[in-house]
Amino acid sequence: MATFHFDLVSPEKLVFSGDVQQVDVPGSEGDFGVLAEHAPLIAMLRPGIVTIYGDSGPTRVVVSGGFAEVNPESLTILADSAVPLDQFERATLTAMIDEAQAALAAATDDRTRDRLADRLDQLKALDASIAGGTAAAH
Amino acid sequence: MASLKDMRNRIASTKATQKITKAMQMVAASKLRRAQAAAEIARPYAERMDRVFANIAAGMAGSDSAPKLLGGTGRNQVHLLIVATGERGLAGAFNSSIVRLARDHANRLIAEGKEVKILTVGRKGYEQLRRNYEKNIVDRVELRSVRVLGFVNAQEIGEKVTAMFERGEFDVATLFYSRFKSVISQIPTAQQLIPAAPAADSAAPQVYYEFEPDEEDILAEFLPRYIATQIFRALLENNASFYGSQMSAMDNATRNAGEMIRKQTLTYNRTRQAMITKELIEIISGAEAL
Numbered sequence: 001m002a003t004f005h006f007d008l009v010s011p012e013k014l015v016f017s018g019d020v021q022q023v024d025v026p027g028s029e030g031d032f033g034v035l036a037e038h039a040p041l042i043a044m045l046r047p048g049i050v051t052i053y054g055d056s057g058p059t060r061v062v063v064s065g066g067f068a069e070v071n072p073e074s075l076t077i078l079a080d081s082a083v084p085l086d087q088f089e090r091a092t093l094t095a096m097i098d099e100a101q102a103a104l105a106a107a108t109d110d111r112t113r114d115r116l117a118d119r120l121d122q123l124k125a126l127d128a129s130i131a132g133g134t135a136a137a138h
Numbered sequence: 139m140a141s142l143k144d145m146r147n148r149i150a151s152t153k154a155t156q157k158i159t160k161a162m163q164m165v166a167a168s169k170l171r172r173a174q175a176a177a178e179i180a181r182p183y184a185e186r187m188d189r190v191f192a193n194i195a196a197g198m199a200g201s202d203s204a205p206k207l208l209g210g211t212g213r214n215q216v217h218l219l220i221v222a223t224g225e226r227g228l229a230g231a232f233n234s235s236i237v238r239l240a241r242d243h244a245n246r247l248i249a250e251g252k253e254v255k256i257l258t259v260g261r262k263g264y265e266q267l268r269r270n271y272e273k274n275i276v277d278r279v280e281l282r283s284v285r286v287l288g289f290v291n292a293q294e295i296g297e298k299v300t301a302m303f304e305r306g307e308f309d310v311a312t313l314f315y316s317r318f319k320s321v322i323s324q325i326p327t328a329q330q331l332i333p334a335a336p337a338a339d340s341a342a343p344q345v346y347y348e349f350e351p352d353e354e355d356i357l358a359e360f361l362p363r364y365i366a367t368q369i370f371r372a373l374l375e376n377n378a379s380f381y382g383s384q385m386s387a388m389d390n391a392t393r394n395a396g397e398m399i400r401k402q403t404l405t406y407n408r409t410r411q412a413m414i415t416k417e418l419i420e421i422i423s424g425a426e427a428l
Contacts, residue, residue: 009186011289011370013179029350042194043350044359067360069190069347076186080363 002036005074006052008061008082015061015082022053023075025068034068034075041070046122047096049085049129050077060085062130064096090130097123142413145406149399156395162228163388170321170381176287177318177374184371191334191364193347194357205354207300207361210333211309216253218276218308219244220299220331222315222372223263224380225282230387232316232324232380233262239326240314244271255308259295259373276307287377289370296366303332315372316379322386324379331368334361 001021008016023034026048045066052059066079083092100123104116140148195208221240223233240263244254256271258264258278267275279295281287299311311332317325349356 007182007186009183011180011183011292011367014182017182027350040347041350042190042347042356044356067190067356069186069193071347076190078183078187078190078363 004034004036004038004072006076007074008050008052008063008077008079010066010079010082015079015084016052016059018054020052020054024051024053025075025077026050026063027068034070037072038070038075040072041068043068043070045077045079047119047126048122049126050079050082062088062093062126085130088130090127093123093127093130097127142406142410145402145409149402149406152395152399152402156392156399159388159391159395163385163392166381166385166388170378170385173374173378173381174318177371177378180370180374184367187364187367191360194353194360205357205361207303207332207365208334208357211306213309214252216255216308216310217247218255218257218299218302218311218332220257220259220295220311220313220369221263221267222313222369222376223258223260223266224376225261225280226380227262228387229380229384230390232383232387233260233266235324235326236314236316237263237266239328240267241270243312243314243328244274257295257299260376276302281373287373289366292370292373293366295369296362299331299369300362300365308332313369313372315376316383318375318378318382321382324383329368329372331365334364334368 003019003021006016006018006020006023007014021035025032025034025043026046028044028046031048032043045063045068047064048062050061050063052061062083062085063077063079064081066077069076069078097120100116100120104113104120107113107116219240221236223236227233240256244256247254254271254274255276256267256274257276258267259281261280261282264275264278264280277298279298281291284291302308303311310330313329313331315327315329317327319325
């Protein structure tokens, strides 16, 4: 199967860099899979799980939003934070949910409130999917 | 003339100073390594951010709906100078050279009749600029309590700056920091932050991107982050520069102290010998008189 170059970077470091077959990305408008020769695309991410299908089986990484740039040769994800799923602590996510909730309660105009409500939903969905994943693993 | 005891004390105190500067040099050397490593691992993000930004900016080129952070306010009247310095001194000319660059810039702008606002990051810059520009300083950020510089620190500053921009408090923002070239060479640099301009060398390829959601929404999210990344990069460079500068300053100080100890010991020995000689002469002439 054709491979392409994939970089996953967060502000503090380069999390993943290498050739992969497929990457599933949690876009803000919905999940999408990227294969080699994908059309050029710049997308926003929501908090979610990036699944990397490389040589060593699927790897899952939790990202908390950011951007993805796709072109036929490569995919770059600029994540706000990226932590491999097996190292991810749910407490971090719980803290983020609390924070989003507090921000939502403090929001004054409708636009911010909409945005924060979206974010809160996304965080909760992520929390649920991680909880489901760990439960299934046990 | 100083007594022998005084001279011994002075030599001891110079030695103590030399020990301190030597220790500071070694601490700075190890911190420099860490600061350099931190700057190293943050580089991929900034580089790729530049590339993505160049692509988006190319996609937006010529559009009237470009956000102000990108296109500017169309005016050039109020300038915000973000001056990033260290929290501590004893680092040679590190802080002063950044401040000098910022001061020259500010004076030029004032001479042109523009309004200047200053945001200082780091205690030293604030202290030095306060003397002449007290009324121009609109805000200051101290990173003294920050042990490891994280992206969040840069994000906070970025949010502050973006919020000020959105309230229309300035038109152009310039960031002052020291670029780390090598241990012996740090270059004070001024970088325009707002309106954001893609780096000249990352010329966008002629590819037409799809945007999801549309360009404007992406840009609205992307630009604050881009600015925070620029600040983060500057802070990391600054950190490395600071320790580099401190290391060479302390190396100099240690060498100077060594030189001073050598001179003081020489004078001490000469004086001691002169006194012995004098005493001997006194004894001999006393014996002869008998």
